[in-house]
Amino acid sequence: MASRMVGVAAFGAAIVFAGAALTDDAPKLTELSPGGADACFGRVYDAAHLKAHAHQKVARIFFYYGHDPVSRPNEEPATMSDAAYNGFLTTTVRGAKKPEWAAGWCNKEDPSDKASGIRCGMECDRTLASLKVDNKGRLILSNLQPDVYLDAGAEEDLGKAEYNKQALGSEDDNFKLDPMPAETCKAEFARIDPIDPALGDPLRVRLKPDQPFCFGRDYDDAHLKSHPDQLTRSIRVFRGPVELASFAASGDTANWPDGADIAVSVTTRQKGAKVTQTYSCQGEADQWRCAASSKMSDFSCDISQREIFLKRGANGTMMLANPNNAVAVVDLCSKAAEGKTKSDDKVYRLQPMPQSACAP
Known part of the structure; x- marks a missing residue:
C-alpha cells in the first residue's frame, strides 16, 4: 500500500524529510522574502467558502519559505547543506485533526528572467507547487498535485477509489494566500507533531x-x-x-x-x-x-x-x-x-x- 510522504517519524513507517532548511548564505528569492527573512503565507477558509466549493478538501493552507519550521532536535542532528529544503507546505483537509506537510526546493524557473515564475521541486523530480506573488503581496500557489502527500505511483498501488479518498480534491489548486507573520506559520506547522515535554532528551x-x-x-x-x-x-x-x-x-x-x-x-x-x-x-x-x-x-x-x-x-x-x-x-x-x-x-x-x- 502506498504511504503518505509525511514529516513525522514513526516506527519504521514514515518517510522523513531530513536536513535543515535554507542556509543563511544561500541566495533568497526576493519576491517571497524582500528583506531576506523567513516568509509566511496562509489562508483559512470559512464554512461559506467550503460549502460553495464542494470539491475543495483543503480547509487550511500555509506556505513557509525559509528555515525548517517542522524539524526539531532528534536522533539525527540537523545539518546544513546547499541542497536543503527552503519551501514548506502544510494543509489541513476538512474534518482532519492535524495537518499534512511536504517540503521542497524553490528556485526561479528561468534564473535569467526577472519575471520568471518560481517552481518548488521535490524528491524523484516531482513538483511541490508553482509560486507567484501578485501586486498586493499575496502568494498565488498553483500546480499543486492531488498526490503531493502520496508516494509516486500511488494511484496504481491504491486503486482508484482509495486514491481519490487520500488525494486532494479537484478544486485544491490555485490558492491565493495572504502574507502573515512567520510565527503564524510556525504555530501551524507545530500542529503536525506537537512536542511532548514528557519525552525529554532524545x-x-x-x-x-x-x-x-x-x-x-x-x-x-x-x-x-x-x-x-x-x-x-x-x-x-x-x-x-x-x-x-x-x-x-x-x-x-x-x-x-x-x-x-x-x-x-x-x-x-x-x-x-x-x-x-x-x-x-x-x-x-x-x-x-x-x-x-x-x-x-x-x-x-x-x-x-x-x-x-x-x-x-x-x-x-x-x-x-x-x-x-x-x-x-x-x-x-x-x-x-x-x-x-x-x-x-x-x-x-x-x-x-x-x-x-x-x-x-
Whole structure:
C-alpha cells in the first residue's frame, strides 16, 4: 500500500524529510522574502467558502519559505547543506485533526528572467507547487498535485477509489494566500507533531557512547493471560562491556549512535527459553533503526534485513518495536527462524533498570 510522504517519524513507517532548511548564505528569492527573512503565507477558509466549493478538501493552507519550521532536535542532528529544503507546505483537509506537510526546493524557473515564475521541486523530480506573488503581496500557489502527500505511483498501488479518498480534491489548486507573520506559520506547522515535554532528551543525548545501559520489562501472569498471543515473558535491551568495547574500537562518537551495538534478550513463556540477539544501530529521525547482526550467531545466515526500532518514551522509558515481524524470540540464524517469526510481540514500553538486571 502506498504511504503518505509525511514529516513525522514513526516506527519504521514514515518517510522523513531530513536536513535543515535554507542556509543563511544561500541566495533568497526576493519576491517571497524582500528583506531576506523567513516568509509566511496562509489562508483559512470559512464554512461559506467550503460549502460553495464542494470539491475543495483543503480547509487550511500555509506556505513557509525559509528555515525548517517542522524539524526539531532528534536522533539525527540537523545539518546544513546547499541542497536543503527552503519551501514548506502544510494543509489541513476538512474534518482532519492535524495537518499534512511536504517540503521542497524553490528556485526561479528561468534564473535569467526577472519575471520568471518560481517552481518548488521535490524528491524523484516531482513538483511541490508553482509560486507567484501578485501586486498586493499575496502568494498565488498553483500546480499543486492531488498526490503531493502520496508516494509516486500511488494511484496504481491504491486503486482508484482509495486514491481519490487520500488525494486532494479537484478544486485544491490555485490558492491565493495572504502574507502573515512567520510565527503564524510556525504555530501551524507545530500542529503536525506537537512536542511532548514528557519525552525529554532524545536517545542519542540520554544514552552516552561510553556508558552502559539496561532497559527491560517483566510481564506477570495477569498480563500474559490477557495477551494470549504474546510469547515474551521478560525482555532486556542493553549495552554492556562487549558492546561498549566494540564501539570504542571502531565507532565514531561524532556520529553517535551510528554503529552502536545493542543486545536484546527475550525470555519466552514456553519453557522459559532465552534468546539474545545483537543489533547494529543508526540514528534515523527520532528513533534508532537497528539491523540484526551476526556477531552472536552463525555467520552463514543473512539477517541484515531483520530490524527493530528504538524510540524515547515518556518519563525516561524506551519504546522498542518491530511492527513488521515482531521482536525475535528465536535465534535469527537458526532453522526455527526460516519461516515467520510473527507473534503478539511488536511494541514494548521498557523501564530503565540497573545494569545487573541485564547481566548475561
